[in-house]
Amino acid sequence: MSPFVEDLKDAASVAFFAFLIFGPFIGLQLGDSMSGNLTLSSRPEALALAVGLTFLARLALLSWGRHRPAKIAPGLGAKVQKGGKFIAPALLVFAVLMPLAPGLPNAYIDLGVLIMTYVMLGWGLNIVVGLAGLLDLGYVAFYAVGAYSFALISTNFGFGFWECLPLAGILAACWGMFLGFPVLRLRGDYLAIVTLAFGEIIRLVITNWVSLTGGPNGMLGMPQPTLFGLRFSMAGGPGTFAGFFGISPTPGQRDAFLYYVILALALLTNWVTLRLRKQPLGRAWEALREDEIACRSLGINVRNTKLTAFATGAFFGGFAGCFFAARQGFISPDSFTFIESATVLAIVVLGGAGSQLGVVLAACVMIGVPQMLQSLQIYRMLIFGIALVVIMIVRPRGFISTRRPTVSLGKAKAIGAALISQGKG
Amino acid sequence: MAYALQQLINGLTLGMIYGLIAVGYTMVYGIIGMINFAHGDVFMIGAFVGIIVLTALAGITSIPLALLAAFIFSACICAVYGFSIERVAYRPLRGSFRLAPLISAIGMSILLENYVQVSQGALERAIPNLIPGGITLMNEDGFVVQLSWMQLAIIVVTLTVLAVFTYIVTKTPLGRAMRAVEQDAKMAALLGIDTNRTISITFIIGSALAAFAGVMFLLYYGVIDFYIGFNAGIKAFTAAVLGGIGSLPGAVLGGLLIGLIEAFWSGYATVAYKDAAVYSILAIVLMFMPSGLLGRHEVEKV
Numbered sequence: 001m002s003p004f005v006e007d008l009k010d011a012a013s014v015a016f017f018a019f020l021i022f023g024p025f026i027g028l029q030l031g032d033s034m035s036g037n038l039t040l041s042s043r044p045e046a047l048a049l050a051v052g053l054t055f056l057a058r059l060a061l062l063s064w065g066r067h068r069p070a071k072i073a074p075g076l077g078a079k080v081q082k083g084g085k086f087i088a089p090a091l092l093v094f095a096v097l098m099p100l101a102p103g104l105p106n107a108y109i110d111l112g113v114l115i116m117t118y119v120m121l122g123w124g125l126n127i128v129v130g131l132a133g134l135l136d137l138g139y140v141a142f143y144a145v146g147a148y149s150f151a152l153i154s155t156n157f158g159f160g161f162w163e164c165l166p167l168a169g170i171l172a173a174c175w176g177m178f179l180g181f182p183v184l185r186l187r188g189d190y191l192a193i194v195t196l197a198f199g200e201i202i203r204l205v206i207t208n209w210v211s212l213t214g215g216p217n218g219m220l221g222m223p224q225p226t227l228f229g230l231r232f233s234m235a236g237g238p239g240t241f242a243g244f245f246g247i248s249p250t251p252g253q254r255d256a257f258l259y260y261v262i263l264a265l266a267l268l269t270n271w272v273t274l275r276l277r278k279q280p281l282g283r284a285w286e287a288l289r290e291d292e293i294a295c296r297s298l299g300i301n302v303r304n305t306k307l308t309a310f311a312t313g314a315f316f317g318g319f320a321g322c323f324f325a326a327r328q329g330f331i332s333p334d335s336f337t338f339i340e341s342a343t344v345l346a347i348v349v350l351g352g353a354g355s356q357l358g359v360v361l362a363a364c365v366m367i368g369v370p371q372m373l374q375s376l377q378i379y380r381m382l383i384f385g386i387a388l389v390v391i392m393i394v395r396p397r398g399f400i401s402t403r404r405p406t407v408s409l410g411k412a413k414a415i416g417a418a419l420i421s422q423g424k425g
Numbered sequence: 426m427a428y429a430l431q432q433l434i435n436g437l438t439l440g441m442i443y444g445l446i447a448v449g450y451t452m453v454y455g456i457i458g459m460i461n462f463a464h465g466d467v468f469m470i471g472a473f474v475g476i477i478v479l480t481a482l483a484g485i486t487s488i489p490l491a492l493l494a495a496f497i498f499s500a501c502i503c504a505v506y507g508f509s510i511e512r513v514a515y516r517p518l519r520g521s522f523r524l525a526p527l528i529s530a531i532g533m534s535i536l537l538e539n540y541v542q543v544s545q546g547a548l549e550r551a552i553p554n555l556i557p558g559g560i561t562l563m564n565e566d567g568f569v570v571q572l573s574w575m576q577l578a579i580i581v582v583t584l585t586v587l588a589v590f591t592y593i594v595t596k597t598p599l600g601r602a603m604r605a606v607e608q609d610a611k612m613a614a615l616l617g618i619d620t621n622r623t624i625s626i627t628f629i630i631g632s633a634l635a636a637f638a639g640v641m642f643l644l645y646y647g648v649i650d651f652y653i654g655f656n657a658g659i660k661a662f663t664a665a666v667l668g669g670i671g672s673l674p675g676a677v678l679g680g681l682l683i684g685l686i687e688a689f690w691s692g693y694a695t696v697a698y699k700d701a702a703v704y705s706i707l708a709i710v711l712m713f714m715p716s717g718l719l720g721r722h723e724v725e726k727v
Contacts, residue, residue, distance in 0.1 A: 020505045024477050025470075025544040038480045038550065135524070182712045189460055192527075193666045194711055196659065197704035208697040338655070342531045349524045382539040388532025393517045396525035 003066060011058040018054035019047070026050050088357050095263060099256040109255040111371055113262055113327065117320055118367045120266035122347040122359035124316030127273055129345065130354035131282065132309035133289025135192040138199025139344050141179070142172040142314040144336035146321025148206060151219040151331055161225040161326045165319060172318025173311040175202075180310035184303055187292075199341055207333040218332025224254075225261055225326050232257060258327055265323060269316045270356055276312070285309050343367075346388055352398030361399050427565035432692040433685070438576040438645065440684020441583040445638035446661035447668070447676035448590070449631030455607045455671035456627050457519065462530035463510055465658015466537035467503050467632045471639025472649045473541060474499040476550055488555050492644075496582075499640050500633040507632025508625055516621070534654070541651040549650045552643065579641045586637050587677065590630070594673065603627055607671070656700075660687075663707050669720020678718060 027047035031039045095116075099109050121143065128136045149168040153159050159167075183194045206213050213219060224232060230241045232254035241253060276282035284305045287295050296302055325331045347366050351358025369387075373380050446468050453461040478495040485491045514533045518526045559573030594600035605613040606623045614620045642657065643649050664683045668675025683703055690702040710718065 017505060017509055020502060021509060024474050024502060025541060028477055028481075030477065030480060030545055030550055032548075037483070038476070038552065040477065040480045129524075135527075182708050185715045186711055187715075189454070189670065190666060190711055190715060190717075192460065193662060194708050197663065197707055200659070201701045201704050204698065204701040208695075208701075338659075339535070342535075345524075346528050346531065349522075349528045353522075353524060378539070378543055381535060382543055385532045385534070385536030385539060389514045389529050389536065392525050392529040392532065393514070396518055396521040 004063075007059055007062040007066075010062060011055050014058040015051050015055035018051045022047055022050045022054075091357075091360060092267075099259050106252055106255055109252065109259050111368065113255065113259050114371065115363055115367050116259065116262040116266050117324060118344065118347060118363040119360050120262065120269055120320045120323075121317060121344045122351065122363050123266060123269040123273060123356065124313050124320065125344050125348050126351075126354065126356065126359055127276075127285070127316070128309050128313035129348050131273070131277070131289065132285040132306065134306060134309060135189070136195045136310075136313070137192045137338075137341055137345065138179075138195035138197070138202075139313070139317055140336050140338070140340040141195075141199040141202040142176060142317030143321040143324070143340065144202055144206060144333075145172045145175045145314075146318030147325040147331045147336070148213060148219070148321075149318065150322040150325045151222050152212070154222050155219065160223050161322070165322050168322035169315045169318040172321065173315040176310040176312075176314025176317075177307055179314075180307045184306055196338070196341070199336075199338065203333050203336050206336070214332075216333060218330055218334075220330050222325055222329055222331075224329070225258065225323075227257060262323055262327075265319050269319070272312075272316075273356065281305070281308060350391060350395075350398050352400035355398070355400040358398055358400035427563050427568045427570045428692065429689075430563060431568075431570045432688045434570070434572055434576060435692075436685035436688030437681065438579050438684070439687060440681035441579055442638045442642055442645070442680075443657070443661050443664045443683050444677040444680025445583055445586065445634050445641075446657060447664040447680045448587075448673060449635050450662050450665040451668070451670055451673060451676040452603075452627050452631045454665065456603065456610075456624055457515070457526075459515065459526045460530065460662065461515075461631075462527065462658070463514075463533040463537055464631065464635060465656075465661065466534050466654035467506055467510070468635040468639045468642070468657055468661075469541065469649070469651065469654030470506055470537065471499045471503045471632075471636030472643040472653065473545060473550075473639075473651075474502045474636070475640035475643045476552060476649060479552060479555075492555065492640075495640050496637060499636040503632040503636035503639070504629040507628040507635075511625060511628040516624075534658075538651055538654065545651065547651065549648050551648045554647060555644060575645060579645060582637065582641065586634065590634065591673075593630070599623075599626065660700075660703060663703060667707055667710055667717055669717030671721070672717070672719045675717060675719035 027043060029041050029043060031041055095112075098104070098112060121139070124142075125136065125139045128134050128139070146168040149171045150161070150164045153164050153167055154161070179195065179198050183191050186194060207216055209215070226232075227241055230244050232241050241257070273282075277286070284295070284300050287298075287300065288302065288305050288309075292302060295305070324335070328335075343366060347359055347362045350366065351360070351362035366384075370380055370384055373383060376383065446464065449464050449467075450461060453459065453464070475495045475498075478498045479491060482491045482494060510533055514529045515526050518529055554575065556574045556578055559571045559576070561569055561571055563570040594603060602613070602618045602623045603626070605616070605618055606620050610620050613623075638657075642653070660683055661680065664679035665676045666679070667682060668677070668679030686703055686706055687699050690699045694702070714720075
């Protein structure tokens with residue numbers, strides 16, 4: 001039998017499955033009749049289109065599989081990693097200069113702020129997942145704690161953004177410790193479900209404790225961040241940024257300022273992470289990720305190591321939450337659902353767990369691209385889901401899968417993805 | 426007393442549904458060691474196929490026949506879904522980085538939810554109660570304890586499905602193969618068991634069970650939307666972990682416990698915090714029994 005006939009048969013069977021899968025959902029549609037009863041209408045054209053597309057896609061995939069070169073270009077990740085020395089500073093320079101570009105639409109700075117927020121969250125979670133190897137599905141809890149700490153402290157005690165920022169971080173870190181204690185003995189997926197449960201508990205408490213948090217209606221009236229006491233106000237005048245420097249106020253000034261604030265916070269996260277990796281604590285995290293039993297045997301205090309990982313990750317999550325609340329000026333439980341945790345975790349894994357540069361690239365892809373697809377509306381999340389699956393299948397270890405050892409004898413060599421047995425231990 | 430009895434009945438009914446979903450989680454976890462995040466959404470797909478079949482058969486006068494059709498059709502479609510999800514999203518990632526299948530599963534879950542939302546709309550869909558009535562068990566100072574026919578039907582159907590399932594797992598060659606792959610996939614493959622086929626069948630069975638749970642959820646509550654899979658999925662996964670993930674009786678036990686906790690918490694404390702109560706109890710149980718109630722204690726070999 002010729003390969004083409006085989007492919008045709010394969011594609012036909014896939015199309016049959018597609019028919020069964022799409023039949024009830026694309027082929028039929030529920031609707032309401034006048035009398036309030038459910039009705040069913042059929043969409044044969046849509047079903048035929050979906051099945052036909054699946055057939056063609058499968059055929060294309062099979063013939064591509066037959067004709068593609070035996071080996072794909074070796075190690076894209078390795079190249080990126082090697083070029084990391086140049087890419088990272090280049091990205092940094094770009095990030096610093098971006099808002100200064102003349103005539104840049106405000107929307108881009110806004111998008112930049114959003115991406116930087118997720119970069120920061122990604123870097124924070126990277127400490128827990130990428131370095132310490134603890135799977136955390138409830139990272140959004142700390143984000144929420146940071147945001148609500150800021151909202152509650154500022155509205156009740158009249159503190160400004162900069163006073164609240166460290167408080168929010170510390171409170172989130174305390175929650176990290178609090179969460180860390182019960183889960184210390186748990187491993188792998190038990191840990192994952194308990195962190196997920198904690199994330200849900202915090203969201204449920206925020207939603208239901210209406211007298212404190214306003215419940216589903218959210219909270220308003222948080223102060224804006226100021227630059228050494230200078231406010232950003234469209235009114236201008238003394239005490240505002242524009243008034244002080246004698247320039248006319250524009251909304252772009254505030255956005256650019258917010259952008260630099262989150263950039264600085266994110267860089268702080270990165271700097272702390274990179275410094276910690278060179279110190280006993282960071283080395284202990286990485287050792288813990290590779291082999292917990294070996295760690296124990298070598299006298300590393302596993303409990304403290306795990307707790308500090310949770311607390312440090314949570315601390316930066318709290319920072320990001322505080323910034324988020326200040327930027328939005330409004331927070332509600334809707335912003336802290338599981339999908340946020342999943343997005344941040346996806347950014348970390350997609351970047352190649354443990355890689356700082358990878359997180360930046362992944363955040364740009366995961367946050368930037370959906371924002372550009374805004375016009376697709378309801379199809380946006382559908383595409384997001386498909387993209388997650390496809391990217392994972394194509395690059396299971398993320399964009400940057402090679403790793404440079406933190407400690408080495410002689411010259412440090414990058415370790416290929418195939419050699420990293422992370423996750424097994 | 427009467428009130429407690431009523432909550433017991435409600436909790437058991439709910440727990441049966443959770444238990445059926447939890448079995449799917451625990452089977453998949455046992456056999457390939459991954460959290461199948463999309464399982465809750467397969468449950469949702471099952472409920473939707475159920476409502477579509479019942480709407481299509483609205484003209485039929487025999488309700489048992491319509492229900493039977495809904496159950497069978499939904500189980501078949503969900504089996505196809507489970508099979509395809511494993512082939513498309515999980516099989517290419519088998520033996521790869523541990524977090525990769527998890528992210529893929531989360532992606533699949535988002536995909537399924539939005540697929541149903543796009544194709545069937547975001548509105549809640551409701552059906553009337555198809556099995557009205559019930560038996561009065563007790564009448565205490567005007568408080569009537571009732572076991573509705575619906576609850577009885579759910580309990581009977583679940584027990585039947587679980588009995589068939591237990592028979593398959595414990596007595597048939599297929600079940601033996603499944604248990605062998607669960608214990609040691611490589612060794613099972615060496616001894617001539619087709620592991621890929623066994624894993625596919627595990628997904629098919631798990632998804633069919635989720636479909637049953639979905640249709641029963643639809644019948645019991647009468648209202649579904651595209652988002653029910655998330656909550657039910659997390660609760661069922663909680664149930665599986667509570668019972669000790671990988672343990673089939675544990676999954677059912679965990680499901681029943683979660684159902685009871687929810688019912689009693691709603692009955693005696695605040696409804697608003699019932700989910701929080703479930704999660705807190707999970708955290709507390711795991712603190713003292715890190716591998717769940719019936720889970721095997723893992724022996725670490727160095």
